[in-house]
Amino acid sequence: MSLSSTMRKRAILITGASGEVGHALIQRLAAEGTSRLVTVDIRPLPDEIRPLVTHFEGDLLNTRLLARLVTEYEIEVIYHLAALLSTRAEIAPEAAHQVNVEGTLGLLMLAADQTQWMNRPVQFIFPSSIAVYGLPDKETKLHFQRVREFEWNQPRTMYGCNKLYCEMLGGYFTRYYRQLAAGSVPTIDFRCVRFPGLISADTLPSGGTSDYAPEMLHAAARGEPYACFVREDVRIPFLAMPDAVRAILMLSQAPRETLTRSIYNVTSFSLSARQIRDRVLHAFPGAEISFEPDIKREAIVDSWPADVDDSAARIDWGWSPEYGVDRAFDEYLVPAIRRHYRRDEAQV
Numbered sequence: 001m002s003l004s005s006t007m008r009k010r011a012i013l014i015t016g017a018s019g020e021v022g023h024a025l026i027q028r029l030a031a032e033g034t035s036r037l038v039t040v041d042i043r044p045l046p047d048e049i050r051p052l053v054t055h056f057e058g059d060l061l062n063t064r065l066l067a068r069l070v071t072e073y074e075i076e077v078i079y080h081l082a083a084l085l086s087t088r089a090e091i092a093p094e095a096a097h098q099v100n101v102e103g104t105l106g107l108l109m110l111a112a113d114q115t116q117w118m119n120r121p122v123q124f125i126f127p128s129s130i131a132v133y134g135l136p137d138k139e140t141k142l143h144f145q146r147v148r149e150f151e152w153n154q155p156r157t158m159y160g161c162n163k164l165y166c167e168m169l170g171g172y173f174t175r176y177y178r179q180l181a182a183g184s185v186p187t188i189d190f191r192c193v194r195f196p197g198l199i200s201a202d203t204l205p206s207g208g209t210s211d212y213a214p215e216m217l218h219a220a221a222r223g224e225p226y227a228c229f230v231r232e233d234v235r236i237p238f239l240a241m242p243d244a245v246r247a248i249l250m251l252s253q254a255p256r257e258t259l260t261r262s263i264y265n266v267t268s269f270s271l272s273a274r275q276i277r278d279r280v281l282h283a284f285p286g287a288e289i290s291f292e293p294d295i296k297r298e299a300i301v302d303s304w305p306a307d308v309d310d311s312a313a314r315i316d317w318g319w320s321p322e323y324g325v326d327r328a329f330d331e332y333l334v335p336a337i338r339r340h341y342r343r344d345e346a347q348v
Protein backbone atom coordinates (compact mmCIF):
# COMPACT_ATOMS: atom_id res chain seq x y z
CA MET A 1 0.00 0.00 0.00
CA SER A 2 1.40 3.43 -0.92
CA LEU A 3 2.01 6.10 1.72
CA SER A 4 -0.67 8.28 0.12
CA SER A 5 -3.37 5.64 0.45
CA THR A 6 -2.66 5.17 4.16
CA MET A 7 -3.34 8.84 4.81
CA ARG A 8 -6.05 9.90 2.43
CA LYS A 9 -9.71 8.91 2.20
CA ARG A 10 -10.89 7.30 -1.03
CA ALA A 11 -13.38 9.48 -2.87
CA ILE A 12 -15.51 9.98 -5.93
CA LEU A 13 -15.36 13.60 -7.07
CA ILE A 14 -18.35 15.32 -8.71
CA THR A 15 -17.87 18.81 -10.15
CA GLY A 16 -20.80 21.04 -11.07
CA ALA A 17 -22.71 19.23 -8.33
CA SER A 18 -25.41 21.91 -8.01
CA GLY A 19 -26.39 21.63 -11.66
CA GLU A 20 -29.16 19.48 -13.10
CA VAL A 21 -27.14 16.36 -13.85
CA GLY A 22 -25.17 16.66 -10.60
CA HIS A 23 -28.38 16.86 -8.60
CA ALA A 24 -29.79 13.70 -10.19
CA LEU A 25 -26.49 11.78 -10.17
CA ILE A 26 -25.85 12.44 -6.48
CA GLN A 27 -29.35 11.30 -5.53
CA ARG A 28 -28.91 8.12 -7.56
CA LEU A 29 -25.43 7.29 -6.21
CA ALA A 30 -26.52 7.98 -2.64
CA ALA A 31 -29.62 5.79 -3.11
CA GLU A 32 -27.30 2.97 -4.22
CA GLY A 33 -25.34 3.36 -0.99
CA THR A 34 -22.28 5.20 -2.34
CA SER A 35 -21.02 7.17 0.62
CA ARG A 36 -17.66 8.68 -0.33
CA LEU A 37 -18.96 11.48 -2.54
CA VAL A 38 -16.98 14.71 -2.58
CA THR A 39 -18.46 17.60 -4.56
CA VAL A 40 -17.29 20.95 -5.89
CA ASP A 41 -19.45 23.78 -7.19
CA ILE A 42 -19.19 27.53 -7.22
CA ARG A 43 -22.73 27.57 -5.86
CA PRO A 44 -24.05 26.12 -2.60
CA LEU A 45 -25.71 22.72 -2.85
CA PRO A 46 -29.50 22.44 -2.82
CA ASP A 47 -30.81 21.42 0.62
CA GLU A 48 -31.96 17.96 -0.45
CA ILE A 49 -28.51 16.79 -1.54
CA ARG A 50 -26.33 18.57 1.01
CA PRO A 51 -26.43 15.75 3.61
CA LEU A 52 -25.40 13.16 0.99
CA VAL A 53 -21.93 14.52 0.23
CA THR A 54 -18.90 16.44 1.48
CA HIS A 55 -19.12 19.72 -0.39
CA PHE A 56 -16.43 22.26 -1.29
CA GLU A 57 -17.91 25.55 -2.43
CA GLY A 58 -15.43 27.17 -4.78
CA ASP A 59 -14.04 27.70 -8.23
CA LEU A 60 -12.48 24.81 -10.13
CA LEU A 61 -9.93 27.26 -11.50
CA ASN A 62 -8.67 27.82 -7.97
CA THR A 63 -5.54 25.66 -7.86
CA ARG A 64 -5.44 25.85 -4.07
CA LEU A 65 -8.85 24.23 -3.91
CA LEU A 66 -7.68 21.37 -6.15
CA ALA A 67 -4.49 21.00 -4.10
CA ARG A 68 -6.52 20.78 -0.92
CA LEU A 69 -8.73 18.10 -2.45
CA VAL A 70 -5.80 15.85 -3.30
CA THR A 71 -4.16 16.27 0.08
CA GLU A 72 -7.35 15.03 1.75
CA TYR A 73 -8.67 12.52 -0.78
CA GLU A 74 -7.48 9.72 -2.98
CA ILE A 75 -9.73 10.47 -5.93
CA GLU A 76 -10.59 7.33 -7.88
CA VAL A 77 -13.40 8.54 -10.14
CA ILE A 78 -14.19 12.03 -11.41
CA TYR A 79 -17.58 12.99 -12.82
CA HIS A 80 -16.73 16.33 -14.37
CA LEU A 81 -20.12 17.98 -14.87
CA ALA A 82 -19.24 21.67 -14.38
CA ALA A 83 -19.74 23.79 -17.52
CA LEU A 84 -21.20 27.03 -18.81
CA LEU A 85 -23.91 25.97 -21.28
CA SER A 86 -24.35 27.15 -24.86
CA THR A 87 -26.39 30.35 -24.55
CA ARG A 88 -24.50 31.59 -21.51
CA ALA A 89 -21.19 30.78 -23.19
CA GLU A 90 -22.11 33.00 -26.16
CA ILE A 91 -22.75 35.87 -23.77
CA ALA A 92 -19.44 35.37 -21.95
CA PRO A 93 -17.18 33.40 -24.32
CA GLU A 94 -13.94 34.06 -22.49
CA ALA A 95 -15.37 33.04 -19.14
CA ALA A 96 -16.84 29.96 -20.83
CA HIS A 97 -13.45 29.04 -22.23
CA GLN A 98 -11.91 29.39 -18.79
CA VAL A 99 -14.49 27.23 -17.05
CA ASN A 100 -15.11 24.71 -19.83
CA VAL A 101 -11.56 24.26 -21.11
CA GLU A 102 -9.12 25.44 -18.42
CA GLY A 103 -11.29 23.90 -15.69
CA THR A 104 -11.26 20.58 -17.55
CA LEU A 105 -7.53 20.75 -18.24
CA GLY A 106 -6.79 21.32 -14.54
CA LEU A 107 -8.88 18.30 -13.60
CA LEU A 108 -7.30 16.11 -16.27
CA MET A 109 -3.87 17.02 -14.86
CA LEU A 110 -5.12 16.21 -11.37
CA ALA A 111 -6.43 12.85 -12.64
CA ALA A 112 -3.08 12.11 -14.32
CA ASP A 113 -1.16 12.95 -11.13
CA GLN A 114 -3.50 10.81 -9.02
CA THR A 115 -3.11 7.97 -11.51
CA GLN A 116 0.63 8.06 -11.02
CA TRP A 117 0.39 8.28 -7.24
CA MET A 118 -1.97 5.33 -6.98
CA ASN A 119 -0.46 3.45 -9.91
CA ARG A 120 -3.91 2.70 -11.28
CA PRO A 121 -6.02 4.73 -13.70
CA VAL A 122 -8.37 7.37 -12.36
CA GLN A 123 -11.63 7.12 -14.25
CA PHE A 124 -12.69 10.46 -15.77
CA ILE A 125 -16.32 10.65 -16.88
CA PHE A 126 -17.07 13.62 -19.11
CA PRO A 127 -20.54 14.57 -20.32
CA SER A 128 -20.25 16.22 -23.70
CA SER A 129 -23.05 17.51 -25.86
CA ILE A 130 -24.91 17.56 -29.15
CA ALA A 131 -23.42 21.08 -29.37
CA VAL A 132 -20.19 19.56 -30.75
CA TYR A 133 -22.06 19.15 -34.05
CA GLY A 134 -22.56 21.99 -36.47
CA LEU A 135 -24.67 21.42 -39.55
CA PRO A 136 -24.23 24.30 -41.99
CA ASP A 137 -27.89 24.77 -43.04
CA LYS A 138 -31.43 23.38 -42.76
CA GLU A 139 -31.18 21.35 -45.98
CA THR A 140 -28.13 19.51 -44.66
CA LYS A 141 -29.90 18.92 -41.35
CA LEU A 142 -32.87 17.44 -43.19
CA HIS A 143 -30.61 15.24 -45.28
CA PHE A 144 -28.34 13.91 -42.47
CA GLN A 145 -30.94 12.88 -39.91
CA ARG A 146 -28.97 10.60 -37.56
CA VAL A 147 -25.46 11.82 -37.10
CA ARG A 148 -22.61 9.57 -35.96
CA GLU A 149 -19.93 10.62 -33.45
CA PHE A 150 -17.28 11.62 -36.00
CA GLU A 151 -19.57 13.44 -38.44
CA TRP A 152 -20.22 17.18 -38.69
CA ASN A 153 -17.86 18.12 -35.86
CA GLN A 154 -17.91 21.81 -36.77
CA PRO A 155 -19.59 23.51 -33.83
CA ARG A 156 -20.91 27.05 -34.16
CA THR A 157 -20.85 27.87 -30.44
CA MET A 158 -18.09 28.50 -27.92
CA TYR A 159 -19.61 25.77 -25.73
CA GLY A 160 -19.56 23.29 -28.64
CA CYS A 161 -15.93 24.14 -29.43
CA ASN A 162 -15.01 23.77 -25.76
CA LYS A 163 -16.69 20.37 -25.45
CA LEU A 164 -15.17 19.05 -28.68
CA TYR A 165 -11.67 20.14 -27.69
CA CYS A 166 -12.02 18.66 -24.19
CA GLU A 167 -13.13 15.36 -25.71
CA MET A 168 -9.85 15.41 -27.64
CA LEU A 169 -7.87 16.39 -24.56
CA GLY A 170 -9.40 13.41 -22.76
CA GLY A 171 -8.22 11.11 -25.54
CA TYR A 172 -4.77 12.69 -25.41
CA PHE A 173 -4.49 12.21 -21.64
CA THR A 174 -5.60 8.59 -22.03
CA ARG A 175 -3.13 7.70 -24.77
CA TYR A 176 -0.22 10.13 -25.02
CA TYR A 177 0.22 12.29 -21.92
CA ARG A 178 3.91 12.25 -20.85
CA GLN A 179 4.70 10.07 -23.88
CA LEU A 180 8.33 11.22 -23.83
CA ALA A 181 8.90 10.44 -20.14
CA ALA A 182 11.28 7.62 -19.27
CA GLY A 183 9.64 4.23 -18.68
CA SER A 184 5.92 3.60 -18.95
CA VAL A 185 3.59 6.10 -17.32
CA PRO A 186 0.11 4.88 -16.28
CA THR A 187 -2.61 6.96 -17.94
CA ILE A 188 -6.12 7.94 -16.98
CA ASP A 189 -9.31 6.22 -18.15
CA PHE A 190 -11.32 8.94 -19.94
CA ARG A 191 -14.88 8.13 -21.01
CA CYS A 192 -17.35 10.53 -22.58
CA VAL A 193 -21.11 10.51 -23.28
CA ARG A 194 -22.51 13.05 -25.70
CA PHE A 195 -25.92 14.13 -24.44
CA PRO A 196 -28.79 15.55 -26.51
CA GLY A 197 -31.18 18.02 -24.82
CA LEU A 198 -31.98 16.84 -21.30
CA ILE A 199 -35.37 17.14 -19.61
CA SER A 200 -35.76 16.76 -15.85
CA ALA A 201 -38.92 16.82 -13.79
CA ASP A 202 -37.12 18.14 -10.70
CA THR A 203 -34.84 20.89 -11.95
CA LEU A 204 -34.68 23.50 -14.70
CA PRO A 205 -31.53 24.07 -16.75
CA SER A 206 -30.00 27.51 -16.93
CA GLY A 207 -28.07 29.03 -19.77
CA GLY A 208 -28.63 26.31 -22.38
CA THR A 209 -30.27 26.51 -25.80
CA SER A 210 -32.23 23.26 -25.63
CA ASP A 211 -33.91 24.79 -22.55
CA TYR A 212 -37.17 25.58 -24.41
CA ALA A 213 -38.37 21.98 -23.95
CA PRO A 214 -38.06 21.78 -20.15
CA GLU A 215 -39.09 25.44 -19.78
CA MET A 216 -42.33 24.83 -21.72
CA LEU A 217 -43.23 21.89 -19.53
CA HIS A 218 -42.37 23.50 -16.20
CA ALA A 219 -44.17 26.76 -17.12
CA ALA A 220 -47.33 24.78 -17.99
CA ALA A 221 -47.17 22.89 -14.69
CA ARG A 222 -46.86 26.19 -12.82
CA GLY A 223 -49.81 27.64 -14.76
CA GLU A 224 -47.63 30.32 -16.39
CA PRO A 225 -47.66 31.36 -20.07
CA TYR A 226 -44.58 30.43 -22.12
CA ALA A 227 -43.16 31.93 -25.32
CA CYS A 228 -40.96 29.36 -27.04
CA PHE A 229 -37.77 30.88 -28.52
CA VAL A 230 -37.52 28.53 -31.52
CA ARG A 231 -39.88 27.85 -34.49
CA GLU A 232 -42.45 25.09 -34.24
CA ASP A 233 -40.63 22.80 -36.68
CA VAL A 234 -37.20 22.96 -34.98
CA ARG A 235 -36.22 19.41 -34.05
CA ILE A 236 -33.48 17.93 -31.89
CA PRO A 237 -33.14 14.73 -29.84
CA PHE A 238 -33.83 14.52 -26.11
CA LEU A 239 -33.21 12.30 -23.13
CA ALA A 240 -35.10 12.16 -19.82
CA MET A 241 -32.86 12.86 -16.81
CA PRO A 242 -33.07 9.35 -15.25
CA ASP A 243 -31.74 7.95 -18.54
CA ALA A 244 -28.95 10.54 -18.62
CA VAL A 245 -27.80 9.42 -15.18
CA ARG A 246 -28.14 5.76 -16.20
CA ALA A 247 -25.98 6.39 -19.27
CA ILE A 248 -23.24 7.96 -17.14
CA LEU A 249 -23.27 5.06 -14.70
CA MET A 250 -23.45 2.38 -17.39
CA LEU A 251 -20.48 3.87 -19.21
CA SER A 252 -18.56 4.14 -15.94
CA GLN A 253 -19.27 0.49 -15.09
CA ALA A 254 -18.50 -0.92 -18.54
CA PRO A 255 -15.38 -3.13 -18.61
CA ARG A 256 -12.58 -1.21 -20.31
CA GLU A 257 -11.95 -3.95 -22.85
CA THR A 258 -15.52 -3.69 -24.21
CA LEU A 259 -15.06 -0.04 -25.18
CA THR A 260 -14.03 0.50 -28.78
CA ARG A 261 -13.85 4.30 -28.43
CA SER A 262 -13.88 6.95 -25.72
CA ILE A 263 -16.79 9.06 -27.03
CA TYR A 264 -20.37 7.80 -27.30
CA ASN A 265 -23.64 9.39 -28.44
CA VAL A 266 -26.67 8.52 -26.33
CA THR A 267 -30.26 9.51 -27.04
CA SER A 268 -33.90 8.54 -26.73
CA PHE A 269 -36.49 10.53 -28.74
CA SER A 270 -36.37 13.26 -31.35
CA LEU A 271 -39.19 15.82 -31.25
CA SER A 272 -39.99 19.14 -32.88
CA ALA A 273 -40.91 22.07 -30.65
CA ARG A 274 -44.50 21.71 -31.94
CA GLN A 275 -44.63 18.04 -30.87
CA ILE A 276 -43.35 19.02 -27.42
CA ARG A 277 -46.04 21.74 -27.24
CA ASP A 278 -48.71 19.18 -28.21
CA ARG A 279 -47.60 16.75 -25.51
CA VAL A 280 -47.53 19.53 -22.91
CA LEU A 281 -51.03 20.69 -23.95
CA HIS A 282 -52.29 17.13 -23.71
CA ALA A 283 -51.08 16.96 -20.09
CA PHE A 284 -51.96 20.55 -19.16
CA PRO A 285 -54.91 21.49 -21.43
CA GLY A 286 -55.11 25.09 -20.22
CA ALA A 287 -51.42 25.87 -20.89
CA GLU A 288 -50.68 29.07 -22.83
CA ILE A 289 -47.79 28.33 -25.21
CA SER A 290 -46.82 30.64 -28.04
CA PHE A 291 -43.88 30.69 -30.48
CA GLU A 292 -41.77 33.85 -30.51
CA PRO A 293 -38.51 32.81 -32.12
CA ASP A 294 -35.26 34.46 -31.15
CA ILE A 295 -33.51 34.01 -34.48
CA LYS A 296 -30.03 33.90 -32.98
CA ARG A 297 -30.76 31.21 -30.41
CA GLU A 298 -32.87 29.37 -32.99
CA ALA A 299 -29.92 29.33 -35.41
CA ILE A 300 -27.86 27.52 -32.77
CA VAL A 301 -30.50 24.81 -32.40
CA ASP A 302 -30.84 24.61 -36.21
CA SER A 303 -27.13 23.72 -36.36
CA TRP A 304 -27.65 20.69 -34.08
CA PRO A 305 -28.73 17.42 -35.72
CA ALA A 306 -32.36 16.28 -35.71
CA ASP A 307 -31.19 12.98 -34.24
CA VAL A 308 -27.99 11.16 -33.33
CA ASP A 309 -26.90 7.60 -33.93
CA ASP A 310 -26.16 5.91 -30.60
CA SER A 311 -25.55 2.40 -31.96
CA ALA A 312 -21.92 2.30 -30.74
CA ALA A 313 -23.11 2.73 -27.12
CA ARG A 314 -25.79 0.08 -27.69
CA ILE A 315 -23.27 -2.42 -29.05
CA ASP A 316 -20.33 -1.74 -26.72
CA TRP A 317 -22.00 -1.34 -23.34
CA GLY A 318 -25.62 -2.35 -23.84
CA TRP A 319 -27.07 1.16 -23.78
CA SER A 320 -30.78 1.56 -24.45
CA PRO A 321 -32.99 4.25 -22.93
CA GLU A 322 -35.66 3.17 -20.46
CA TYR A 323 -37.75 6.26 -21.21
CA GLY A 324 -38.98 6.39 -24.79
CA VAL A 325 -41.13 9.39 -25.61
CA ASP A 326 -44.46 8.05 -24.24
CA ARG A 327 -42.99 6.69 -21.04
CA ALA A 328 -40.86 9.82 -20.55
CA PHE A 329 -43.92 12.10 -20.66
CA ASP A 330 -46.65 9.86 -19.23
CA GLU A 331 -44.76 8.01 -16.49
CA TYR A 332 -41.94 10.36 -15.55
CA LEU A 333 -42.13 14.02 -16.60
CA VAL A 334 -45.82 14.85 -16.25
CA PRO A 335 -46.59 13.04 -12.97
CA ALA A 336 -43.30 14.03 -11.33
CA ILE A 337 -43.65 17.69 -12.35
CA ARG A 338 -47.21 17.78 -11.03
CA ARG A 339 -46.00 16.34 -7.70
CA HIS A 340 -43.08 18.76 -7.64
CA TYR A 341 -45.23 21.91 -7.94
CA ARG A 342 -47.97 20.56 -5.65
CA ARG A 343 -45.29 20.06 -3.00
CA ASP A 344 -44.05 23.60 -3.57
CA GLU A 345 -47.60 24.97 -3.20
CA ALA A 346 -48.11 22.98 0.00
CA GLN A 347 -44.95 24.52 1.45
CA VAL A 348 -46.02 28.14 0.75
Ligand code: AKB
Pocket residue numbers: 085086087128129130131159195196197198205207208209210211
Ligand atom coordinates in the same frame (compact mmCIF):
# COMPACT_ATOMS: atom_id res chain seq x y z
C1 AKB B 1 -27.34 23.46 -24.02
O1 AKB B 1 -28.44 23.75 -24.51
O2 AKB B 1 -26.35 24.18 -24.05
C2 AKB B 1 -27.19 22.10 -23.38
C3 AKB B 1 -26.65 21.11 -24.35
C4 AKB B 1 -27.42 20.76 -25.55
O3 AKB B 1 -25.59 20.60 -24.12
N1 AKB B 1 -28.46 21.65 -22.89
